[in-house]
Amino acid sequence: MHEFPITQQIIKIAEKHATELCASRIKSIKLVVGDYSGFVGDSIQMYFDVISEGTLCEGAKIEIEHVKPKMKCTGCGELFEREFLSFSCPKCGADGEPTQIGKEFYIESIEIER
């Protein structure tokens, strides 16, 4: 449910950049969202449609690139997606350790009209 304030933040950041570039409207916003970021893409889109009314973002399309979390094996260095209830490397069986892959949460780009 915390997608509401976060969507406001996305609109605020996108509008700030678009205004600096003298845009008349924002056509699309591309987000990169890791599955461990804790944010749900569908909820962002739902809030976005409501909150963006009357802003430069109104009518903009949200494109979301999802990133699957990966662990790094402490034994062989393999990057892998974990199985449920396990942190073990599928290649050598050693424990994986967390990485930043899958925690992304940023605006990659916007498409503007001017």
Place this chain on the structure above:
Amino acid sequence: MHDVLKVNMMANIHDENDHIAAHTNEDLTKQHIYAVNVMGAPGVGKTTALKNIIRNLKDLKPYVIEGDIESDIDTKDLRGLGIDTFQINTFGACHLDAPMVHNMIQNMKFDEKGVLFIENIGNLVCPAEFSIGEHCKMLISTVTEGSDKPYKYPLAFEKADVILLNKVDLLPYLDFDEAFFMKGVRALNREVPVFKASGKTGAGFAEVADWLEKKAAEAKAVQHHHGDGKTEHHHDHESSCIDRHDRLEPWRISCPTEKP
């Protein structure tokens, strides 16, 4: 014909929250306060754990911010024990964020060096995603929740600086697999200290309090208080960055959206 332009941004959506969190951290450090973000699911015994830790503090004065969706039950309880406690009610929001805590800190009076416990909303998911200006994240997990929690809620365990495994007095009645729990914790967080504790009997909390006092003493805030003159503050914001309100007395109940 409109001119269409693609603009690469790479803008971190958490930047503003993190900026305010850094601001809070600096403010607290200057006031010789070591801040602990207390996280855990509802019912793990966060407030009871705080009472037990506070009872065992030797050198530092305790301060508490209670985060709850609604109510001030825990705040009244802690104030009844003479602990300076403030309430943040989020009215639906599932975690504390940096602006809420920053606004509260501006209204608090820290008359001695100490530890500020910020009890987050009972939730094992969202609080781990937001910095609130803390020096340390304390995660409270329990044997009653089950040993699979690190596997199901990995981020909270990964981000923790210290973990309490609470309610261990109930172990004889449960099938808690401690080895499985610890294997998960260690995969996510190789160095984190894990203390076994019981809010019911008070066992284990003296060790937690000792650990916290040592960590606080290592932090710049407390060293500075002892007058070594080494404290430096690199993150210098203008005080007008965020509204400062008049300071509140400790018994004031305040909601972050309400201007005192």
